[in-house]
Amino acid sequence: MSLIELSKVSKSYPGPPRVDALIDVDLRAEGGDSVAVIGPSGSGKSTLLHILGALDRPSTGSVRIADRDISKLSDKQLSGLRANLIGFVFQDFFLLAGTTALENVAQGLLYRGVAARERRERAGHALETVGLAERMDHLPSQLSGGERQRVAIARAIVGNPSVVFADEPTGNLDTKTGSGIVDVLLNLNAAGTTVVVITHDREVAARFDREISIRDGRIAGERSS
Amino acid sequence: MKSRLLWRDTIGLGYRGILTRRGRSVLTAAGIAIGIAAIVAVLGISASGRADLLAVLDDLGTNLLRVTQGQGILGQSSGFPDGAAEMAGRIGPVSRYSATTLVDTSVRRSELIPELQTSGIGVFTAKDNLLDVLGGTMQEGRFLDAAADRLPVTVLGSVAAQRLGIRALDPQPRVYLGDTWFTVIGIVDALPLHPDLERAAFIGSTIAADLFDTTAAPSAIYLRVNPEVVEDVVDVLPASVNPESPDQVEITRPSDALAARKAAEEALTGLLVALGAVALLVGGVAIANIMVMSVLERRMEIGVRRALGATRGHIRAQFLIESTLLAAAGGVVGVLLGAGITVAFAINRDLTLAVPVAGLFGSIGAALAVGALAGLYPAIRAARIEPAEAVRTG
Ligand SMILES: Nc1ncnc2c1ncn2[C@@H]1O[C@H](COP(=O)(O)OP(=O)(O)O)[C@@H](O)[C@H]1O
Ligand SMILES: [Mg+2]
Numbered sequence: 001m002s003l004i005e006l007s008k009v010s011k012s013y014p015g016p017p018r019v020d021a022l023i024d025v026d027l028r029a030e031g032g033d034s035v036a037v038i039g040p041s042g043s044g045k046s047t048l049l050h051i052l053g054a055l056d057r058p059s060t061g062s063v064r065i066a067d068r069d070i071s072k073l074s075d076k077q078l079s080g081l082r083a084n085l086i087g088f089v090f091q092d093f094f095l096l097a098g099t100t101a102l103e104n105v106a107q108g109l110l111y112r113g114v115a116a117r118e119r120r121e122r123a124g125h126a127l128e129t130v131g132l133a134e135r136m137d138h139l140p141s142q143l144s145g146g147e148r149q150r151v152a153i154a155r156a157i158v159g160n161p162s163v164v165f166a167d168e169p170t171g172n173l174d175t176k177t178g179s180g181i182v183d184v185l186l187n188l189n190a191a192g193t194t195v196v197v198i199t200h201d202r203e204v205a206a207r208f209d210r211e212i213s214i215r216d217g218r219i220a221g222e223r224s225s
Numbered sequence: 226m227k228s229r230l231l232w233r234d235t236i237g238l239g240y241r242g243i244l245t246r247r248g249r250s251v252l253t254a255a256g257i258a259i260g261i262a263a264i265v266a267v268l269g270i271s272a273s274g275r276a277d278l279l280a281v282l283d284d285l286g287t288n289l290l291r292v293t294q295g296q297g298i299l300g301q302s303s304g305f306p307d308g309a310a311e312m313a314g315r316i317g318p319v320s321r322y323s324a325t326t327l328v329d330t331s332v333r334r335s336e337l338i339p340e341l342q343t344s345g346i347g348v349f350t351a352k353d354n355l356l357d358v359l360g361g362t363m364q365e366g367r368f369l370d371a372a373a374d375r376l377p378v379t380v381l382g383s384v385a386a387q388r389l390g391i392r393a394l395d396p397q398p399r400v401y402l403g404d405t406w407f408t409v410i411g412i413v414d415a416l417p418l419h420p421d422l423e424r425a426a427f428i429g430s431t432i433a434a435d436l437f438d439t440t441a442a443p444s445a446i447y448l449r450v451n452p453e454v455v456e457d458v459v460d461v462l463p464a465s466v467n468p469e470s471p472d473q474v475e476i477t478r479p480s481d482a483l484a485a486r487k488a489a490e491e492a493l494t495g496l497l498v499a500l501g502a503v504a505l506l507v508g509g510v511a512i513a514n515i516m517v518m519s520v521l522e523r524r525m526e527i528g529v530r531r532a533l534g535a536t537r538g539h540i541r542a543q544f545l546i547e548s549t550l551l552a553a554a555g556g557v558v559g560v561l562l563g564a565g566i567t568v569a570f571a572i573n574r575d576l577t578l579a580v581p582v583a584g585l586f587g588s589i590g591a592a593l594a595v596g597a598l599a600g601l602y603p604a605i606r607a608a609r610i611e612p613a614e615a616v617r618t619g
Contacts, residue, residue, distance in 0.1 A: 046617065047613075050613040050616075053532075055531070055532055055612050055613045055616070056611075056612070056613035075536065075537055076228065076536045076537075076538070077226075079228040079531070079534050079535060079536040079537075079539075080226045080227045080228040080534065080536075081226055082228070082531075082532060082533070082534045083226075083227075083228040083229075083533065083534020083535075084226045084227075084228075084534070085226070088529075088532040088533075088616070090529075090616055090618070091618060092525075092618050094525055094526075094528070094529045094616070096245075096526060096529075097245075098245045099241075099245070107529075107530075107533060108533055110230060110234055110530075110533065110535075111228045111229065111230055111530075111533055111534035111535050111536075111539065112228075112229060112534065113227075113229030113230065113231055115231070116233075116234070116237075155533075167616075
């Protein structure tokens with residue numbers, strides 16, 4: 001049984017103009033995989049990531065996550081899946097302004113019904129994991145881009161998800177800082193978490209076990225090592 | 226595998242949403258605060274005013290009747306027969322009665338002032354129990370008694386005393402009645418239901434008959450009757466006091482004026498409360514407006530929360546709670562403000578402070594309801610946002 005299994009998944013936006021963002025995508029990800037998705041802008045990478053992460057549903061085709069058929073789940077059940085199994089990291093960090101790093105990370109446990117004190121305790125550990133033990137009480141505006149992205153990763157992993165999805169997490173960072181972020185994600189993968197990363201950067205993609213190329217909504221090829 | 230948001234945390238989210246946009250929150254809640262303050266102040270002030278009005282009504286009673294003789298169809302005024310007051314007193318439910326007779330003279334500060342210049346002060350005869358029947362009290366000195374009935378002494382109504390420039394009885398003031406000096410032995414307190422008697426000088430009936438040929442026929446009779454049967458007494462009175470021309474007898478119930486004032490004030494209060502309610506609604510619309518804007522601005526936050534596992538219901542609850550808390554904060558501030566205005570007004574006007582408890586709780590409840598209602602549409606919109614759309618940047 002695969003952790004995630006897509007078969008013949010298509011996603012189209014009715015428009016007009018109608019856009020076929022994904023066409024007949026078959027894809028499997030196993031527990032412990034590290035996957036990079038690479039492709040030009042507009043090729044459907046984000047759409048794919050949202051469907052893999054139960055944030056969106058396909059127009060046709062089937063999606064199975066942790067052995068559940070997504071099409072049979074209600075919005076509430078999908079939310080439950082995201083709350084417990086899945087972590088997301090975005091290119092623009094998406095931290096809550098005016099809220100400390102610790103509180104931002106603690107939000108990652110909010111929808112698991114965890115009490116406030118435990119949320120903060122675990123958020124502290126997650127910040128240590130990403131190397132930000134000294135920055136817990138800083139506001140996002142007081143942090144560098146790389147530090148903000150580490151806070152966002154800590155928020156994604158504070159609930160120990162099975163899989164973390166990152167949509168161009170290094171897109172807004174310089175090469176050196178971006179490389180540090182990739183280190184964090186690969187460490188996470190080494191500890192057992194499945195990691196799926198979208199990137200434009202060939203060097204970044206090369207550091208992952210699998211590299212899937214996508215072009216015009218179709219999978220154009222895969223390298224695996 | 227469930228998504229679960231604790232109640233405590235839902236409220237915490239709403240609270241945080243308000244605090245992180247402090248300036249905007251204050252402006253948004255201000256409308257509600259003003260509406261609630263207006264309602265509470267109007268209810269408080271009118272309750273305080275009404276308490277005093279009711280106290281006056283209680284004090285004076287609603288069972289006093291004033292009987293006078295009107296004019297006939299041909300304009301002739303016949304006057305009561307001599308024993309009219311005693312006749313009225315014999316009616317069963319009449320417990321006490323008194324009468325006054327207009328004296329054909331004027332009152333002046335001194336003989337130097339021309340007789341025509343009377344300052345609108347009327348001279349009346351009075352019996353010792355008049356004040357008792359009216360429920361009046363003395364401001365200075367004492368009222369007429371049996372011994373004073375034949376002496377040149379007078380008691381002044383409060384307005385009459387003022388117009389004659391008499392404030393104290395020491396040294397004993399005198400006034401000029403007709404062409405005789407009368408000593409002022411008392412000043413009556415205000416008689417809010419009897420403006421004509423506030424402008425009167427009272428003298429004994431014996432001296433009035435001696436000096437001014439005043440007859441024993443009363444010009445006004447005052448009756449205290451059993452409150453249960455006031456209407457019945459009104460029915461039989463005309464024939465008792467003036468058997469010859471009962472249709473010319475006029476009966477008034479002075480407390481009716483107060484009751485009418487009370488009704489008018491209640492109507493005005495209703496109108497003002499309605500205006501406050503309109504302000505409250507406008508405040509609600511403002512909240513709805515700002516919340517809709519806030520939802521648009523916070524698409525990213527909504528997307529992230531959905532990605533973190535929030536259900537549509539959790540998002541809806543967050544925004545609903547936020548707008549309800551906002552309105553509640555406005556409501557609390559409004560109640561404090563309204564209470565402050567009421568207290569200041571009551572102190573300023575020397576009113577007895579009355580707390581309209583039902584009004585207080587009612588208006589807080591109204592604020593909560595307005596907040597929840599105002600938040601409903603924005604909350605539904607927030608919950609409808611597609612998470613995959615909300616987290617897209619490109
Ligand atoms: N809501 C939408 N409506 C219409 N077209 C959309 C919508 N979202 C994305 N698209 C289109 O789908 C295609 C794939 O988008 P996306 O998955 O974001 O690509 P990538 O992440 O590779 O840049 C693009 O052509 C984009 O314009
Ligand atoms: Mg993209």
